[in-house]
Amino acid sequence: MKTIHRILLLFSFVAWVAVASACKGAPEHGESTGADAPQPYVTLSMIMPGDESARMREFVDNELNARLKQELNIKLELTYIPWADYQSKVELALSTGENYDLFWYGTSFVSDYKTKGYIRPLDTLLQTYGPDLTTNIPADNFKQYEMDGSLWAIPSQAFTSAGKFTSVMVRQDLLESVGMKEIRTIADLEAFYTKMHARDPSYYGYLENDRGQDVLWRELSDQPLTFLDENQMFAVNENTGELVDYLESDLYKKVAQVRKRWVDIGVIDKRLAGNKAANIDQEDAGRLLFRVGAVSRAMENLQTVQNADPEAILREYYLAPDKPKYIVAPSNEAYMIPTKALHPERAMQFMNWILQSKEHYNFIIYGLEGKDYRIENDKIQLLTNDQFMYEWMWRNKNYFMPTTNVDDSVVEDMLHNDDNARISKIFGFHFNQEPVKKEYAKVLAVYNEKFLPINLGIVGYDQAFPGSMEALKKAGYDKVWAELKRQYADFRAAQTSRADWGGSK
Structure with a gap:
C-alpha cells in the first residue's frame, strides 16, 4: 500500500509540473529556448575567410551590431583572413587556444579538427539555442557531421549539392565571343583557351591544383569515382562501393598527362601554378577563362567578376554531362565552435538568428534594404558592389532569391542540379586519422x-x-x-x- 501511495503521489507531481509548464507556455517560434533570462552583453569573436569590404566593415560596426545588441545583447567582432592564409592561420588560432567563438570551414576539416580536439560537440547547444536552424536545415545535412554519437558542426547551407567540385565554371561571354556555345569535353576547354589566347593573350585558363582532378574523371574514367579525402589520394567506385588507390591507378596517369599538356600549351601558367592568391587575384581582375565549379559558383562569383568586367557572364558545365552525379555531402559549409570558445551559447544563438526569418537572412547577407539592396520581382537588386556575409555559406532553399544580374538559365541549372542525383557510397564516412x-x-x-x-x-x-x-x-x-x-x-x-x-x- 505504501508503494502504491508513493506512485500516486509521483503521478500527481508529474501532472502538476505538466500543468505548470503548459501555463507558462512553450517558446514562440524564433525564441531561443533556455535563454529567457536576461543575458550579459558580450563580444562574440568570429573568423571568416576573404578580404573584408569597406561597406561590410561599416555595416558590422553600425547597423548589424546595433541590431545584435538590441536582439541578442551581443557585439560581433569579425576577423577576416585572406583566403591564401586562411587554413594556416585558423590552424594556428585553434592549436594555440585563442578565444574565438565561431569559425567557418569546409566539410573535410571537421573530422580532423574533432580528432585534434579543436572543436566542441554541439548537440546540447543546438537543441537549446537552435530551433530555427533545425527548422530550416534538413536532418540529413546534420548527419554528415555526426561522429562518435555527437554533432561537431552546423551545416549552414541547405541547397542543391550533387556533383560539387566536379563541374567547370567558364566565362560564358568569352566562350560565345569565339564562336562556341558550351563545354562538354576536355577538347572543348582546350579549344576555348586556344581561341581566346590567339585573340588576347592576357586571358588564361586555370584549373586549381587543390581541386579539379575529378572534373576530368567524368570524361577520362569508365567508372564513376568520388574522392574520399581532401588530399586526393583515395577514391571510391560508386558502382561497386570498393575503395580505389587513386595514385597507383591508370586514371591518375591519364589526369597527370592532361595537366602536363595544359602546362605545355599554356592553359596552366607555370608562373601562377600553386599560387592560390595570385590565381584569385587574376580571377577578380576578370582575366580567368575557367576554373572548378561548385554547383552555384557561377552565381556566387558573378558580382566580383562584373566589378572588373560588367559584361561578364559565368556558366557551369559538367564534362560527359550524361553521366550521373553523386551527393557526397548535402552541405560543404561547416560552422564550428572551438573548444576554447568563451561564449559557445551565444555563438549558437547568433547562427540561429540568421535563419530566424527571411528578413534576418537578407539583412546579414545583403545589408540594409533600400540602401544596399532592394527586392524586384522576387530577385535581389544589389545597390552596392561590396560583398557582405557570403551568400553561399548560408544559401537556404526556404529563403533563396537570385540576384537580378544572374541569368535565369544559371538559376535553373542550380535549382535542377540534383535531379536524378544519387547518394554517394561515402555519404557520412569520416576517416579517423x-x-x-x-x-x-x-x-x-x-x-x-x-x-x-x-x-x-x-x-x-x-x-x-x-x-x-x-x-x-x-x-x-x-x-x-x-x-x-x-x-x-x-x-x-x-x-x-x-x-x-x-x-x-
Whole structure:
C-alpha cells in the first residue's frame, strides 16, 4: 500500500509540473529556448575567410551590431583572413587556444579538427539555442557531421549539392565571343583557351591544383569515382562501393598527362601554378577563362567578376554531362565552435538568428534594404558592389532569391542540379586519422612535395612518379591505406546492418 501511495503521489507531481509548464507556455517560434533570462552583453569573436569590404566593415560596426545588441545583447567582432592564409592561420588560432567563438570551414576539416580536439560537440547547444536552424536545415545535412554519437558542426547551407567540385565554371561571354556555345569535353576547354589566347593573350585558363582532378574523371574514367579525402589520394567506385588507390591507378596517369599538356600549351601558367592568391587575384581582375565549379559558383562569383568586367557572364558545365552525379555531402559549409570558445551559447544563438526569418537572412547577407539592396520581382537588386556575409555559406532553399544580374538559365541549372542525383557510397564516412596520425602526417608531407608538381603538370608523370611513389611508401602510405580500408569496411558493414533493420542510408 505504501508503494502504491508513493506512485500516486509521483503521478500527481508529474501532472502538476505538466500543468505548470503548459501555463507558462512553450517558446514562440524564433525564441531561443533556455535563454529567457536576461543575458550579459558580450563580444562574440568570429573568423571568416576573404578580404573584408569597406561597406561590410561599416555595416558590422553600425547597423548589424546595433541590431545584435538590441536582439541578442551581443557585439560581433569579425576577423577576416585572406583566403591564401586562411587554413594556416585558423590552424594556428585553434592549436594555440585563442578565444574565438565561431569559425567557418569546409566539410573535410571537421573530422580532423574533432580528432585534434579543436572543436566542441554541439548537440546540447543546438537543441537549446537552435530551433530555427533545425527548422530550416534538413536532418540529413546534420548527419554528415555526426561522429562518435555527437554533432561537431552546423551545416549552414541547405541547397542543391550533387556533383560539387566536379563541374567547370567558364566565362560564358568569352566562350560565345569565339564562336562556341558550351563545354562538354576536355577538347572543348582546350579549344576555348586556344581561341581566346590567339585573340588576347592576357586571358588564361586555370584549373586549381587543390581541386579539379575529378572534373576530368567524368570524361577520362569508365567508372564513376568520388574522392574520399581532401588530399586526393583515395577514391571510391560508386558502382561497386570498393575503395580505389587513386595514385597507383591508370586514371591518375591519364589526369597527370592532361595537366602536363595544359602546362605545355599554356592553359596552366607555370608562373601562377600553386599560387592560390595570385590565381584569385587574376580571377577578380576578370582575366580567368575557367576554373572548378561548385554547383552555384557561377552565381556566387558573378558580382566580383562584373566589378572588373560588367559584361561578364559565368556558366557551369559538367564534362560527359550524361553521366550521373553523386551527393557526397548535402552541405560543404561547416560552422564550428572551438573548444576554447568563451561564449559557445551565444555563438549558437547568433547562427540561429540568421535563419530566424527571411528578413534576418537578407539583412546579414545583403545589408540594409533600400540602401544596399532592394527586392524586384522576387530577385535581389544589389545597390552596392561590396560583398557582405557570403551568400553561399548560408544559401537556404526556404529563403533563396537570385540576384537580378544572374541569368535565369544559371538559376535553373542550380535549382535542377540534383535531379536524378544519387547518394554517394561515402555519404557520412569520416576517416579517423588518429591510429595512423604519425604516418599520415609523413605521407602528406611527401605528397605535397612530390605529387603536387605532378598534379599541376609542372613535371611529367613518367619522370617523377616512380621516385615519388617510392618516397610515399617509405613514409607509411601502405599503413595509412590499410587503416582506411579497415575503417571503411566497418562503415559499410554498419550501413548494411542498419538497412537490414529498416534504417536509412
